[in-house]
Amino acid sequence: MAKKVRERMVSYATYGVVLCLVLKSIFSLRTYVMLSRSFDADEGTMNGLKLNLVPITEVASDVSPLDLFLRHAKEPVIVKGALHGQPLMRADNVVEYVAQVCRDSYIDTVVYSKEVSSWAGHTDEKLMRIKDYYASYVKNSSNEELRYATSATFGMPFMCPALQHDMLVPGLASKPLPTGGAFRNYAQPTIFMGPAWSRSELHIDMMLMPFWLGVYAGTKRFRVIAFEDNLEHFGVDRGGFGSGRILSPSGKALEIFDPDVQEFPELQDVRIYEGEVKAGDVIYVPSGALHGILNTEATFAATSNSLWPPLTSHYAEVCTKSHFARRCKRMLKDTYLGACEVDGLNPFDDSTIEEFTKCALHSKANIELGQARSYVDKKGFRDIFLWELFRFTSYEDFCLAVCSKYLELDYTKSKQGPEQEAVCKRQCKVLGSRNGKPST
Numbered sequence: 001m002a003k004k005v006r007e008r009m010v011s012y013a014t015y016g017v018v019l020c021l022v023l024k025s026i027f028s029l030r031t032y033v034m035l036s037r038s039f040d041a042d043e044g045t046m047n048g049l050k051l052n053l054v055p056i057t058e059v060a061s062d063v064s065p066l067d068l069f070l071r072h073a074k075e076p077v078i079v080k081g082a083l084h085g086q087p088l089m090r091a092d093n094v095v096e097y098v099a100q101v102c103r104d105s106y107i108d109t110v111v112y113s114k115e116v117s118s119w120a121g122h123t124d125e126k127l128m129r130i131k132d133y134y135a136s137y138v139k140n141s142s143n144e145e146l147r148y149a150t151s152a153t154f155g156m157p158f159m160c161p162a163l164q165h166d167m168l169v170p171g172l173a174s175k176p177l178p179t180g181g182a183f184r185n186y187a188q189p190t191i192f193m194g195p196a197w198s199r200s201e202l203h204i205d206m207m208l209m210p211f212w213l214g215v216y217a218g219t220k221r222f223r224v225i226a227f228e229d230n231l232e233h234f235g236v237d238r239g240g241f242g243s244g245r246i247l248s249p250s251g252k253a254l255e256i257f258d259p260d261v262q263e264f265p266e267l268q269d270v271r272i273y274e275g276e277v278k279a280g281d282v283i284y285v286p287s288g289a290l291h292g293i294l295n296t297e298a299t300f301a302a303t304s305n306s307l308w309p310p311l312t313s314h315y316a317e318v319c320t321k322s323h324f325a326r327r328c329k330r331m332l333k334d335t336y337l338g339a340c341e342v343d344g345l346n347p348f349d350d351s352t353i354e355e356f357t358k359c360a361l362h363s364k365a366n367i368e369l370g371q372a373r374s375y376v377d378k379k380g381f382r383d384i385f386l387w388e389l390f391r392f393t394s395y396e397d398f399c400l401a402v403c404s405k406y407l408e409l410d411y412t413k414s415k416q417g418p419e420q421e422a423v424c425k426r427q428c429k430v431l432g433s434r435n436g437k438p439s440t
């Protein structure tokens with residue numbers, strides 16, 4: 001065992017200081033607590049055929065980001081209680097509180113249909129004011145239409161900036177790479193709120209990016225198929241790396257919460273990670289993973305796609321082996337600020353992926369902007385405000401920049417754009433209980 005470790009250390013030595021430090025940490029003892037797993041894997045029989053359900057690993061919130069992203073890079077992980085220090089967790093009724101703070105903001109609302117091939121099976125989009133959505137579809141539990149709300153059109157920073165005082169970026173996600181070359185995506189985080197049994201069916205995220213999702217109220221059941229299983233059992237031609245809807249030979253889409261195992265016999269072999277993400281928890285979902293979400297209670301959640309330095313190698317591998325699905329090649333290039341050649345990446349030649357990874361790990365983007373060193377030192381991870389993540393000096397400056405950014409990007413094409421812009425600007429004057437001061 002010790003010999004193996006030594007050999008691996010030696011073969012990676014050429015990766016330079018950053019990678020060596022990272023490896024040192026891989027082989028160090030776990031410092032965080034692995035909690036018991038929440039799911040009984042004996043459940044999950046469909047039409048007499050057994051699904052291969054695997055409980056999602058749960059860890060305590062003292063997990064170091066390096067352990068999380070490196071040791072568990074390829075599997076989803078639930079970090080229990082990671083949101084417990086956040087102001088929003090103190091609201092008596094989180095969903096009602098959000099509906100109150102964001103009352104005039106416009107949010108997209110959708111219903112689920114198994115017949116459509118759109119993202120997550122969402123269809124029948126209507127922009128609604130949050131207060132009206134909440135009254136009709138969340139508070140009114142006798143409404144049979146399961147209408148789900150998500151800030152897809154406007155994104156939370158423009159849609160309801162005042163929420164930033166209560167809803168921070170979790171510490172473990174607070175040091176991302178300059179995603180796509182820019183400091184952050186102004187359209188994220190995305191928020192999701194909805195009644196029990198609303199859902200997002202199986203899909204894959206833009207540019208095959210990994211993400212964090214924090215649940216502030218209610219419970220979400222996740223089912224996740226890792227990139228590696230998707231590739232092995234469904235391959236690149238079954239839709240899984242495009243829309244994320246896996247198709248059977250007869251053209252039927254796989255519904256992960258109601259799977260037809262006759263149509264998809266592969267499901268007996270595919271590992272389906274399953275876990276409940278409860279209020280206060282954060283889930284990490286890896287690059288290129290298919291995932292479906294079923295809200296088993298009324299929920300409120302926030303999520304962002306981000307890449308973190310320790311995921312460099314896995315993301316490069318996923319992007320290349322998917323044959324560069326979902327424009328991820330562009331993402332690879334831009335994230336490392338063009339420092340590393342992407343045209344030589346070859347899905348059939350692992351050495352090209354290793355070369356790229358070596359270069360990316362040494363890049364300025366990874367070391368300086370992604371703050372790779374702080375992962376090794378385990379320093380400086382704390383819940384931060386969005387304006388800090390975007391490297392602004394105050395909430396108000398960031399807020400006003402976002403409100404105008406949307407004008408620039410011509411989001412006013414949407415009929416409600418001008419009204420939403422006015423809501424955005426009004427909220428820039430709203431300061432939270434800590435007056436926009438960073439937490440310590």
Ligand SMILES: O=C(O)CCC(=O)C(=O)O
Pocket residue numbers: 190192199200205213220291293301303
């Ligand atoms: O919570 C949800 O319904 C969907 C979240 C998600 O899968 C995503 O943002 O990619």
